[in-house]
Amino acid sequence: MSRFQVRKVAVLGAGVMGAQIAAHLVNLKVPVILFDLPAKEGAKNGIVTKAIEGLKKLKPAPLGVAEDAALIQAANYEEHLALLGECDLIIEAIAERMDWKLDLYKKIAPFVAGHAIVASNTSGLSITKLAEALPEEIKPRFCGIHFFNPPRYMYLVELINTPTTLPAVIDQLESFVTSGLGKGVVRANDTPNFVANRVGIAGMMATMIEAEKFGLSVDLVDDLTGKKLGRASSGTFRTADVVGLDTMAHVVKTMQENLKDDPFYSTYATPAVLAGLIEKGALGQKTGAGFYKKVGKDIMRLDGATGEYVAGGKKADEIVARMLKKPAADRIKLLRESTNPQAQFLWAILRDSFHYCAVHLDTVADTAREIDFAMRWGFGSSQGPFELWQQAGWKQVAEWVAEDIAAGKTLSSAALPAWVFTGPVADNGGVHSAAGSWSAAESKFKPRTELTVYQRQAFPEALFGEGSVDALKAGTELFKNEELRVWTLDNEVVIASITAKLHLISPTVTEGLLKAVEIAEAGYKGLVIWSPDDVFSAGANLEALMPVFMKSGAKGIAPEEKKLQDAMLRIRYASVPVVAAMRGLALGGGCELAVHCARRVAHMESYVGLVEVGVGLIPGAGGLTYIARRAAEMAAAGNANADIFAFLKDGFTTAATAKVATSALEARKNGFLLDSDVIVPNKDELLHVATAQVKAMAESGYRAPLRALFPVAGRSGIATIKGQLANMRDGGFISAHDFYLASLIADVVCGGAVEAGSLVSEEYLMSLERKHFCGLLEHPKTQERIMGMLQTGKPVRN
Template identity: 70%
Template sequence: MPRFPIRQVAVLGAGVMGAQIAAHLVNVRVPVVLFDLPAKEGPKSGIALGAIEKLKKLKPAPLGLAAEAGRIRAANYEDDLALLGQCDLVIEAIAERMDWKRDLYARIADHVAPHAILASNTSGLSINALAQALPEALRPRFCGVHFFNPPRYMALLELIPTAGTQPEVLDALESFATTFLGKSVLRARDTPNFIANRVGVAGMLATIKEAETYGLTYDVVDDLTGKKLGRASSGTFRTADVVGLDTLAHVIKTLQDNLADDPFHPSYATPEVVAGLIAQGALGQKSGAGFYKKDGKAILRLDPAQASYVPAGGKADELVARILKKAPAERLKLLRESKNPQAQFLWALLRDGFHYAAVHLGTIAETARDVDFALRWGFGHQQGPFELWQQAGWTQVAAWVAADIEAGLALSKAPLPAWVTSGPVAERGGVHQPEGSWSPSAGAFVPPRSLPVYDRQAFPETVAGSGFLPALQSGTEVFKNEELRVWTLDGEVLIASITAKLHLISPTVTAGLMQAVEIAEREFQGLVIWSPDEMFSAGANLEALMPVFMKHGSKGIDPEEKKLQDLMLRLRYAQVPVVAAIRGIALGGGCELLVHCARRVAAMESYIGLVEVGVGLLPGAGGLTYIARRAAERALAVHGSVTPGTDLLPFLKTGFEAAAMAKVGTSALESRELGYLLDSDLIVPHKDELLFVASQQVRALASAGYRPPVAQPFPVAGRSTLATIRGQLANLRDGGMISAHDQHIATLIAEVLCGGDVDPGSLVTEAYLLTLERQRFCKLLDHPKTQERIMGMLSTGKPVRN
């Protein structure tokens, strides 16, 4: 397929979704023009400018860096339509009104470039009906897209073709959305609310109905339908508040207006409680009240019987919580047979989901895989309905659902489709098989779509039953120990994957990585440190060192810390490139590990930082030495040389504050600003492409004749800068901004960064600063307040402020 370059994108509509789509395009470095109506007062593009300004304040933050809001170009439909001709992709994202969208198309059609793709962002309007408002020449390049809110964080993007959309347009857009936007793409049919909202909102309506049937409060339901059920932690009613009850009602109305013949149509009635809240203006989080509201720090829930808010905090019964931890087959059996109302509610909810998905699969999606992925990526479920059904025993669960339908307990009298109980699915025990997932329209198990972009995903997300081996059971294993697997996919690039809980770095991991570097130098082009989940490493394993500390005190920790420092230097000066592939969390020792690699490749949603002060320590595995060295390198780059008169504080300031205040980059972009990623490092929008890109970086560096950096002394700030920092810390302590122990830790951090009591501009080695790190690290270990912080973190998982 020829490459379709998208050099600039236009977003039409600066509302909540349009502005945030524009923000995400900026995050991934795609130039974007944001259009809206001309303002009646002030600048002509004032509406778009106002929306751009609001992006800086929204939570969760739509921008990886708030300062980059200015990269979005504001425009209006009156003066700037000629800019559309410079855009390769135009995304219309105005309000969900068919008439408004058609009117806009009539205005813009003549200005869209002859090669450009036009896409309507909609959560459920008919794409074929929208296409009728376009000129014939533009219709083959038109389709629907459905971004989920918030666009930066939600993985799912539904792609909806019309009857006349060119296949190559869909392929190009799917490829762009995957690699450049980091989206997980599903192609949906042009049916009301498409796949995710169709099944997900029907599930929310079922939840509201079944909660009323079993007399459960909203907080209890949210606890039951959150993490305990393997779904988003916000549960059902809190999710509705976040989405907005008016938005929910709009999606429900689409079902009501367009699905009169649907056997589940009676269940699409707007719940009375939802209608009542909307009538009062209680639209959820954006209005300050919905199913919940905040009263100071207290969270209140609506009590419909009293028509008032009461304290929230209800939880699932412990019996039901234990059932939910059972294997799928036993879990569903116990829920169905239990007399506990909460268990009965959960069985009813799951049964309704199985029933609805089976009845509608043939009309809303190509395969069962699409439905499962839609619920995972769009609604935060750990698994989709078909996956759970299959894992629990296809035939048995089908019999239970059929029995409830017959008994009148289900939401609809519609029988299960014939393919559920006879034919290939029933014979094979489920819809997901190694050769593909069941497609009622094809009457066969259909494999995932094959596009060149997916060759970049060594381990894409799969559905249970598909037969794909997990990453850590794949490839050729070179060696492993209790907490590290070292393996290869191609015999050229070695991969090291930490398998310990939270990927904590223990002496076992340290020894394993040392061995991995040695093997890579002998037999491979380089080494990638990568793991297939949302955790690079949460830091050093303090608990593993507790027996040593209890027996020998800090003197026993010093040699262990030295081993960890030696590992960092071994990575930095390896004779082959070592590339850190960061996905998710990289804190403390995990951050120190990645900064010592030759290069870093980070997923956009990576959270990187030195957080040791939270346990009363300072970074002791080379993190402070790295900050000091980088400050010297930056000063040399600016000034050409560093003399005793050169002020290094401006180059140290960001790194010192980050370490002393435990700042964590809330995106890969922010981590770059903090100095944990360099300009030469790569940020990858799609997490499943991370291993591919990191491996390519190893090959490229090796092919270019990679040589490690040459170890050499570098200048430090010395005693004068140290005195300045000490004075500032004293002011913060006296002003009540930090505790005395915070001041003590920050002072020790500053001592390391400035090189101790030496003249400004003194040349030091990494070994010298690493020794300072260890000394200060061990000094803090002996401090009672640090010991309080460590024990508090180990026992509660939360930092102690003392």
């Protein structure tokens, strides 16, 4: 199948979802036209223009960098429908009104290109009914697409076909959404609320029912159903507030109107407390009050009995919290057998989840895989319901659920399906197997899709029971120590994976990285530094150096610091390309490691910065040297007579304020990524792209940069910076210690007490870094910051 080319996308509807979908598209450099109604007053594009401006102010930020809002082309239905002919994909994202959507389809139909895919972004309306309003020639290219809010950050996208949708169209759209937009796709059946909202909202309704039954307050329920249970930290009621109580009620209404034959229908009744809040206009976070209300600095919770807001903060009983830390089988058994009301509540909601998913699997989803991934990616669960059931012991849990059904304890009297107890699932001990996941509708295990796009994912997210290979046990191992593994998948490219907690860089990690470079140079095309989770490296491991410091003070740290600096230069000047495959946190030493690589391949959600001032230190592994060198390189590229200081200011400020880029796009703007670096939308394609970059560089005759001297801003640059810092200190904007730290940073990035334009080496600047870094270790204010961070995990301002 030829690749589906998406050269331009139209998004219809500039509301909350439409505007943020457009923002995510421009983040990934997909040209987009955002449409809405013509404004009744002023410029016809006024509604869209206002929405685009609003994107710059939203939190969390829908745009990687706010300036990219200008890349969204504004349009209206009265003047610009002909522009639809330029678009390969049209995403309709107007309000959840069937009549409005159908009316819009009639307007756009004559202008849709003959090859374009048309998709409706809806959280639960029938895609088949929507298709009926389209001309016959568009129906084969029409489907549903459901982005979760906020579209930039939520990994889940559901795709829904109709009886007339061509299979190739869904395949093409899945490939684009996966690789081009970086999402995890779940194919859903065209049933009310599809997969994630059907199962997730049913689970929230069940939780509310069980909470009332057991007399538990909203804050206690959220503590029990948050991280302790392996779910989103916001729990149940706070999640409802974030989503919007009116939005939740809308989803519930869809279930009430369309699922009257559902054996769980009685659980879809709108709880009185929810109806009461909506009636009062308390719709959750967006109105300032819902199940919770912020009063000053305090978070108050709703008392369901009185309707008043009272002090919150209730936590799970310690005995229950301990149960939740046990392995799955022990955990479920303890909860079920406990007499503690909190434990009984937790067993009840887990049982309700298992029961609901088993009864509805044959209609809601193609396989159990879709349900588990939908709950992971759409509702923040660490495991889907079927995974947990399987891990806890399929047969035993099934018997317990059946016992509760017989005893009338469950929310529905519907029996568990026969496939739960007999046949392939029972024999396998669950719905996930190496052969695939169980399809209740087809009574067989079905493997994952074989779309070409998934060949780019060496280690896709795995489900319990699939028998997937752990990335850190895969391939051929070439070297390993306690905190780093060196291995290869293809005998062409070496991979170095840091295994230490948060991938902190210790002397052991440094030793491993040097060994990885040595191995790569001995007979491979290059080296990729990659680990299979959401952290590249959170920085240097200060605790690992504590025994050395306690024994020998700063003098003992200096040799270790030099080893780390030398390792950075060894990576920079390796004879084969070293590529940093970055994802998630790349802070402090992690950032310094990345910038010394020959190239960076970064996931869109990479958070990069030099954060050492937060612990009273300055970057000490070449980060400031990098800033000085890049300033000189940029000045030389622009004009041989350019003022280096003009290029230095931003780098200095970024380090002195510990500014962290909140996207790969912002990291590029801040100078931690270069124009030649690659930004990858999908986290699971990072290793594939990084490996391809190494091979391409090697095939192109890669040569390491030549060691060269470069000019610095010198003492005049230092004086200019310190003058500005003095004003900030005297104005009370920074503390005396902040002033001192920033002055030391200025000393390094400007090259110390030399004349402006003096030529220096990286080793010279690193020696300044090392001197100041080690000196700060013995400063009382820095020691306060370090101890505060180690004890609380939060920066101390002193």
